[in-house]
Amino acid sequence: MSETASPFTPNPEYLVQVNHLKQYFPISTGFLKTTMLKAVDDVSFDIRRGETLGLVGESGCGKTTVGRSMLQLYKPTAGEIWFDGKKIDSKESLREFRRRAQMVFQDPYSSLNPRMTVADIVAEPIDVHKLCAGKKEREERVRHLMKLVGLNTEHATRYAHEFSGGQRQRIGIARALASKPEFIVCDEPVSALDVSIQAQVINMLEDLQRQLGLTYLFIAHDISVVKHISNRIAVMYLGHMMELASANELTRHPLHPYTISLMSAVPVPDPQESRKQKRIVLEGDVPSPLKTPSGCPFRTRCSRATKACAESCPAMREAAPGHFVACHNV
């Protein structure tokens, strides 16, 4: 975790570095009254080249917003995004960044234009960034991309509605790969798919990573899927990052009280293991992001909360080598 004092110095080991990212949305809460919804509040992390960083958390914790703010789909309220040693702040750097960083969306039904053929959907990034010289080259590239994700190239002239959910997600992935990116934000890419299809898409994402040397930010709420695909996992709660560690370390030895209860709630597909499992059931619901508690956002549901938790928000610190946690009591 790069808790370095400003000015920020990029580390060449990392492809993407997020430094104190904040994303607030103004919400009107009454006549002429607006409140800031702090969707992401001071989040910093890095992603190594060729690595998959998993981002987990419950709905409304800000994980999707992190992905979108990183790609500048929203203009971040504060904070910096560094990509390949360069800060994304100018128009030129953004244009370059947009080609090298792509996104795969959650819903394969609404993220593909129903009036475009598969070939045009896949070729859109090519057209936008003018990556192919002629029609022939473009066609060749589309065919190559479709083959890469296991789609039948004869289906290039079909429309999105003619495909099943799993195939549509493949189209979405082919589109993301079209501009030859190095970094892909996968926002819940398999949660809309059936279990048997899920495994096909996960395997494909892993193969593509190996073949093309891709770096992923993998956002999902299904912890066993994230555990499977990620090298490291970050846990978010109410716009804050709570814990970040290697996938095995985080699932085996979680330190943050929130992560501990989150891990204990994951259902294990094994009846005997499941009977033995000690579940820590959290009381109550996640507080409204418009009225976040003072200090640590988790303290209202935490069994270990003390006075200090209400007073200040704990910063991320390295509790064990490579294991970062934001808690006063760990």
Added chain:
Amino acid sequence: MSMLEVRDLHTSFFTPSGEVKAVNGLSFSLDKGKVLGIVGESGSGKSVTAYSILQILTNPGRIVSGSIKLHGEELVGKSNDEMRKIRGNKISIIFQDPMTSLNPTFTIGNQLEEAILLHTSRNKKQAEERAVEMLRLVGISEPEKRIHQYAYELSGGMRQRVMIAMALACEPDILIADEPTTALDVTIQAQILELMLALQKEMGMSIIMITHDMGVIAQICDEVIVMYAGGVCERGTADAIFYHPMHEYTRGLMRSIPQMNDDEKTRLVPIAGTPIDLLHMPSGCPFAPRCDRAMKICLKEKPREYWVGRDHLSACWMNVKNNACYEERPAEGTMEVEDP
């Protein structure tokens, strides 16, 4: 005698493009105080099974043949008025989406009391008392205040608790839960599943749990039915299904889910192909086109269910070929047949 007996149920939707056999020859029985899980992918017919039991199928769907007996009483063929006395009273259902299954224009209390007034002899005041009692039972704080609130004032987990309270208000014999936690976060899911199990023990009812999540099945079910394309692949006790799966589809499902406790990065083994088009059902085993071990007979003839253990049935030709099954239910103490 079992509480609920379903025999050779066939439910179809008669669409302009042809008959869709959503449930195609399903049989099972449910004993008192048991939790039965129905697991399958989308389009496998698990929800339609639930709707058939309650006869809340929408046009153009209808039960084509089969029998559904509750305490020995035949439900198929009952009039809508007769079914109304059973729905919400003897058999209740919780739907997947707690956001849309509550009426936004009535208070929580109003909706709870409606079920109580309809099915019991309580008066308005007693119904309100019962509503408060039910909300307290499902772990909602300050129930006296909550009954005057509307659905939009509650969170997803709270709404699902209200749905459970509503379903249980008349102390049904059977609770059908159609993906009750799919729309919820894992920590809320853990709360709801724990609550359902606690209430089930307290009230002694049976639960039919419909889900696609093998983890949820492992957590709460005694018995499991694995469905594919409207038919049963395999059914038996949860332990039999998880530790001795005797159908290629079940085995495939188990291999394709990521395991939490694997430290090594193992590759998932997906099931090849895509789920079958219900409009064009093959004459053989519906899973045969995706099955690695499909034989000639699998493509020609649909296998019937054979016993593979005392509490375990499987519909797979492989077991017949390997002589790994019984025609009749084996005697007590018979070992589960081993997977060759």
